[in-house]
Amino acid sequence: MAELPSIQQLKNFITYGKYQNFTSAARAANITQSAFSFQMKRLEELVGIQLIERSNRGSHLTKDGEMFYERIAPLVSDLETCLCDMRALNGEMQTLAVGTMSSLGDVQMNRHLAYFQKNHRGAALRVYNKEARELLRWLSEDKLDVISLFDLPSLDISAYEKAFFCNExxxxxxxxxxxxxxxxxxxxxxxxxxxxxxxxxxxxxxxxxxxxxxxxxxxxxxxxxxxxxxxxxxxxxxxxxxxxxxxxxxxxxxxxxxxxxxxxxxLPCYLLYKKTNPNYSAIRLFVSYIQETYHVYERQK
Structure with a gap:
């Protein structure tokens, strides 16, 4: 039987599909760019097709890569959800503390939070509505795992990982x-x-x-x-x-x-979090869900 790609290779490919940039994708995956590139080359060898077009001007998914991304992304998401659910049956519950801007009044985000919790039984959410400076302070003090925030000139968010999810x-x-x-x-x-x-x-x-x-x-x-x-x-x-x-x-x-x-x-809206957070895997699952939700919402508008 032919060797199958690893889950990590597939997850990193999905990350690349979102950014279509090796530097940004490697940063989001928390590995070096050379290690990330090697994983993508190895994935292409295992799949047997070229997934990413590379040139001196940058890189992007090939048509085959786009088709593979559309098919594999929901499968990996379902697998992660299944694992969370199975761990929940064993009493392993990951609790994420999520902060949203009170001045944003993000009704849509609150609805997405509720839907995420309903469909990911292994992740419990505590949601806090606070103003921007307090959100950043709580994130720096590890009182929050992830926050949604406008990228405003007066705010310094350089210390955190940021994942874009929509324009406001x-x-x-x-x-x-x-x-x-x-x-x-x-x-x-x-x-x-x-x-x-x-x-x-x-x-x-x-x-x-x-x-x-x-x-x-x-x-x-x-x-x-x-x-x-x-x-x-x-x-x-x-x-x-x-x-x-x-x-x-x-x-x-x-x-x-x-x-x-x-x-x-x-105003661009971002999810901010720390790579060093012990809940990092649950945070990435949550971030991926929110990004995909807004991506689908924008496609339907």
Whole structure:
């Protein structure tokens, strides 16, 4: 019988398929680039086809590699889930402490967390909603295993592994301000009554900088809140506008009353964690699940 690839080779190939870059994939797999490259060459030998096209300009999956990735990724995920479930039957439960930004109001992420826990019985989750600086402090003190966070200029996330999972677009939400036609400029948003995040939050600093650069008008801020839920509700009750995540509004069932902004505000969202964390394997399973969930969501939009 022909020799089969190892699970680790397949997992690393899946990692490459997500990044399509040897340096990034090797870093995510926590091995040297040379060792990673050797594993991919050995995998190609065992499978009998070229999976990765290599050149001086970089690398990418071949058509056969893409087909292999699409077929093998769910199989490896099912195997990892099965192992977690079997360990759970023996009383081995890995508990992950997950932190999400309270100013993000990530309804979708909360739903994904619940679905992940339902379908991975070997992993229990403790979820904390905190502001960005506190999330980073808790992660540094090992009180959290993984956090979801905007990549904001004022935050230093260089000490952690980061896995991109989506882009967050902020829109101008003003359901009771009449005669608006999008897209909305920073001047228009600043000229109308504005609800903002509380001054102690990094999102307030980021949006304050946005207005200082792109608006010639000082923002007419009339209310400050700690969560997008409170901001949204206040705008629904008053003639007020605010900059809120589009994904949040859609998840809350809001279909109208918001507009794209000029210049656009697009914030990359990352999952941050430590490679040295003893729960690293469970973290990677969780990260892979979230990345694939958002990848599928984007394909369906």
């Amino acid at each position: 677009n902020l829109v101008y939400y003003a359901p009771h301000i009449e005669d608006l036609q999008g897209p909305i400029t920073a001047d228009i948003a600043a000229s109308n009554p504005l609800a903002q995040y509380s001054p102690q939050y990094v999102m307030h600093d980021y949006l304050d900088h946005y207005f200082s650069v792109y608006s010639s008008v000082r923002p007419m801020t009339q209310a400050w809140f700690s969560t997008p839920y409170a901001i949204m509700n206040y705008c629904q009750q008053n003639r007020m506008g605010s900059l809120l995540p589009k994904r949040f509004l859609q998840a809350m069932g809001v279909e109208r009353g918001y507009y794209d902004v000029i210049p656009p505000i697009t």
